[in-house]
Amino acid sequence: MEQGAEFVITRITENGNVALEDRVTRERPLTILLNHRELVTLLCSPDQLEALAVGFLASEGFVSRKEDIEMLTVDARRGIVRVATHHAPEFAEEFVFKRFITTGCGRGATFYSPTDAQADLRVTAQLAVAPAVIFTLVKEFQRRSETYRATGGVHSAALCDATRILLFAEDIGRHNAIDKIFGQCLLENQPTAGLMLITSGRISSEILLKVARRNVPVIVSKSAPTDLGVTLAEQLGITLVGFVRGQRMNVYTHPHRIVS
């Protein structure tokens, strides 16, 4: 990920004011046109635009595998991704008006109701992971969050197996970072079932729906979950791990997958 835009700022300290150059993380609009129709404009970190668009479409249920995508073009300069699918979804007015605005950084709309969606989404994939591995992976995850260290203010996500980080993504939005991961997997036909996702952000309800759609049985964060996140994790059969800090963590649901 690129290292941000430079601005001349005024830094104020006890010793007075000084003008200096400072790097600030980039934010750009990305408009997704689905089957020639404007679906959504995301505000995002402008990298991995193809993966972000596909991951968004997958999270919202418009595509579920690479073969669903007939055509995909990226106009990075203008911030436009055009996608054509083989099975054009219906844009009923009801559907559009029922957008669900989420708590999430980098995402606002999920195009379904959490309660409607639950029945089909129960995660059946298994995974056994040791606490020591989670501590090590989260440490590695934080080490790799380079943009955050450089400019502040971006979220990260990583997909892991029981031993190592397989994919890593960053974005100003915590949802976008996750969608970049899942979009890349979909584009490369890489299975996600039975893997573990680490996120830098809070674990709220729509994050659970996102990982459930990819059959990911373990979600890990150094941050807190919400109560709706915990309730959904319980219902969806997902192991929710929060507050991973140093050698401590809280397992909120389905602790049987965390094995010493």
Next chain:
Amino acid sequence: MEQGAEFVITRITENGNVALEDRVTRERPLTILLNHRELVTLLCSPDQLEALAVGFLASEGFVSRKEDIEMLTVDARRGIVRVATHHAPEFAEEFVFKRFITTGCGRGATFYSPTDAQADLRVTAQLAVAPAVIFTLVKEFQRRSETYRATGGVHSAALCDATRILLFAEDIGRHNAIDKIFGQCLLENQPTAGLMLITSGRISSEILLKVARRNVPVIVSKSAPTDLGVTLAEQLGITLVGFVRGQRMNVYTHPHRIVS
């Protein structure tokens, strides 16, 4: 704000596993019906629902003063706010499809394009505030973020004059916390022009549009801005202060309002 839901969790440390009760911050859907039509469902911390709904409508440009609201009812149990306005906005299909999905926690859709909106929004209100006051107010702001300390994972916002905090709100979404502040102001006919807003979250583009609509000339955060946030602040005439930590801060734009 209430202190969250209790769950029995497994805490894993070097000393092994222990089951204990833990508080988790609440997350609930809030559906806003505007003139008998379902406008949006927010995921939010379930307090100040009236202020949140009105603040959302104000941020999106549906209302601009209390007199615009003909009727407002809150069904807290079902998570529904019904609002009727004197001047019913048009729900053209174009308008609905052009929703802008933001980076923000707790908000996804802003119903206009940032570039379209800029011309009318330039902030003319003045305010002169000393660095020492900002340091003190941010310290007080962090002290008051009680829910964060209790359960982790909520954002805060505060409206201040040049000497003290006037209003304070918390939400799992950083946008929601700001909308609760501005919604309360609108409901109580409290002017916001010339005041200062403190937020716990990143300052991205749509936060700038939100404060510009309320003629708030100074926005302050302990976190980072995005480059689009800085560019908009410059264009909108807003003083953007980031990374307020201890006795240091970065002034990204219009530093003339920060006077020792």
